[in-house]
Amino acid sequence: MSRPGLPPKAAALVRAGHGLVGLGGLLLLLEAVPRLGLVDERFLPPASRVLATLAAELGTPELWAALGATLRGWALGLAIAFAAAVAAGVVIGIVPGLRAMTNSTVEFLRPIPSVALVPLATLLFGPSLGSTLLLVVYAAFWQVLIQVLYGVAAVDPVAHDTARAYGLSAWSRVRHLLWPTALPYVMTGLRLAAAVAFILAVTAELVIGSPGLGAEIQVAQSSGAVPAVYALIVLAGLVGIAVNAAVRLLERRVLAWHPSVRSEAAA
Amino acid sequence: MRAVRLLALPALLVGVWWAVSGSTFYLPDPVTVGRAFAETWFSARLLDDVLPSVGRLLAGYALAGVLGVALGVPIGLSARLRATLEPVLEFFRAIPPPVLVPLIMLLAGIETPMKVLVIVSGCVWPVLLNTVEGVRALDEVLSDTCRMYGVRGQSRLRRFVLRGASPQIMTGLRQALSIGIILIVISEMFASSSGLGFTIVLFQRQFQIAEMWSGILLLGLLGLGLSALFRQVERRVLAWYHGGGAGIGSAG
Known part of the structure; x- marks a missing residue:
């Protein structure tokens, strides 16, 4: 205040x-x-009962297994999407003409909602980790790719020409010029992608039935265990907060050298 | 040359699709999918399944937008209210919206009100939090100027508060749109007897593979169309912000 x-x-x-x-x-x-x-x-149990249910659920190994499955799908999907998007973004960014060639395709594929792939995932993988990964990777990939493309475009042309004039190889140009410039954008992409990936991981479990928190919610709902539904939703919210906080911490760590973070820390 | 650049990659991708499609049951070739698309969606289904889905989506989205802005403005204007409600709002925003589907089904059944409610409950948070952020960051000099010139009440709200916060509000609305599309599809896949999500899952269960792909294609086109529409609206609303509509900056 x-x-x-x-x-x-x-x-x-x-x-x-x-x-x-x-x-x-x-x-x-x-x-x-x-x-x-x-x-x-029956429809809205008192907060105390919901919290008591949550505490009781937290004592069961099944809940921790479900939580672990959700987080595994989230982390694995996010990692795959991140690696693929950074690689694709850097290649598109540095090969001349590739940006113009891919632009229309990227703009076409990006707004496709990844839930559209639910039937395909069900067909190919059924209720398993594969379904989760398909949805998570598709959703997270575009978030990171777009930011990498912005980041690559933000490289100072004078610095770029200087690096060329001094005979830096293509690899050192990527390593020492392009990557530091793009990093803040990449981290923004990672933050957005992490949130979307968590939503899609839970969605896959909820709709397709892959093991995890979403599947537990679905089971609790269909068996009429209302306090358990609320308790699991509260848990999902807490995990969501933890996910956001973790990525923000990572962002601050990785960008500790960057002026935007430095000034924030000094204030 | 420009046309070649624009079409080379899409042509290549369709070529790959065609080449791969022969070898697997799960991926029919483009012509089959195209024919299935025409037969499936240019029919009574357009009126029975597609339009009601889009209608529910727009109704819920509009409601969430109005609610988000109406609640966000007072919270943004009062520092005390903001400090009190911030943790609560952050918590609600962190809940992945799809988990609300089973809960709201429990409360509101599986008919249209449930689906609209699901969309409102998922879409309202990005709009609300961005409105709060936009109102909080209003220019203090402008605020003082308004007070000096006696601009207050309705006029202050419309010309200063909402206007000044509109770039942030539009950001929130853009995030809400993609959440809304996810939610309408999920709520129909989860429990429904009609609608786009229901129909596509039905095709999948009956192994009507070409029809299923045509549904995925339709959802893609829907996402594409709505985001293009949104960009048009955004360009109009924020024309003053981007300097007479001279192109939208890269701010994502």
């Missing part, structure tokens, strides 16, 4: 205090609404 006269640390504390009040208010509301009978408890 921009309250004048307060040192930054105290301001951050005030801010965190407000945030806690907000979270507490939400929990209270979700406890009170079903208890007072405003909404049927």
Whole structure:
């Protein structure tokens, strides 16, 4: 909060205090609404029961296995998409004329929603890791590729000509000029891709039935275990927050040398 | 030369498709898929399955947009409200929207209201959070100028707050659109007796491979068409921002 006269640390504390009040208010509301009978408890169990269910679920090995499966599909798919997109982006960026040739195809394939591939994934892989990977890789690939292309286009032409004039080989130009320039863009792409990949990993489990959190939610829903459905959704949200935080941390680490991060840390 | 450049890669890809299609059952050749596309979708299905899906998508999307902006503006204007609600909103945004489908099915059945509700519940967060961000970052000098000139109430909201935040709001709307497309397809695949997602899964279950591919193609075209439409709208709304519509910058 921009309250004048307060040192930054105290301001951050005030801010965190407000945030806690907000979270507490939400929990209270979700406890009170079903208890007072405003909404049927069968459809909206009180917050305390949902959290108790979550705690009980966290004690079972099945939940951890499902969580592990989700995270494995997410990480593996993201890694494959990232490697492929960086390689493709750099090649498209440095080979003259390739950008113009691929542009229409990239712009055509990129907006295709990856859920369109659900039937194909079901047919080819059935309810397994392969289905998850197909959806995750397709969705994450374009996010990274577009950012790599922006990044490659941002290389300073003068620096590029200088590097050529000094006789740097193609590989050292990529290593010492192109990669540092593109890195902030690449990290943005990774951050966007990580969020999309998590959504698609859960989607594949939910719709196709690949093992993971999504499949657990589907099972809980069809067996009428309402508090478990809520508990698993809360868990999915927490994992989503963790995923975002982890990627942001990585971004800050990798870009510690970059002015945009340096100034932020100094402030 | 330009035409060659533009068409070379697509032609190559279709060529590869054609070459590969002979060897596998799962990939019919382009002509078969094209014929299936015409037969499947230029029929009563267009009215029965495609248009209702698109209608639900647009209804939910519009509702989410209005709701997101209406809630985002007051939150963005008040620093205290923002600090209080931020963790809650971040949590809701971090929930992958598709997991809400089974939950909302439980609450609202499997008919049209469920699907619209699913789309609203998934699309509202990017719009809301971007509106908050846009309103928060409004130019302070402009804000003071408005106060000096006695611009307030409705007029301040329309000419200053919404205008100034519109680049961010449009970013949120763009993110929401791709989420909306995912959600409409999933909600129909999950539990439905009509609609685009349902029909495509039905083809897959009956091993009507060419028809299934034509459905994937249709979904692709839908995504493509909606994002092109969105770009047009964005260009109009943000013409002032991009300097008289002299091309949209590369800001992604």
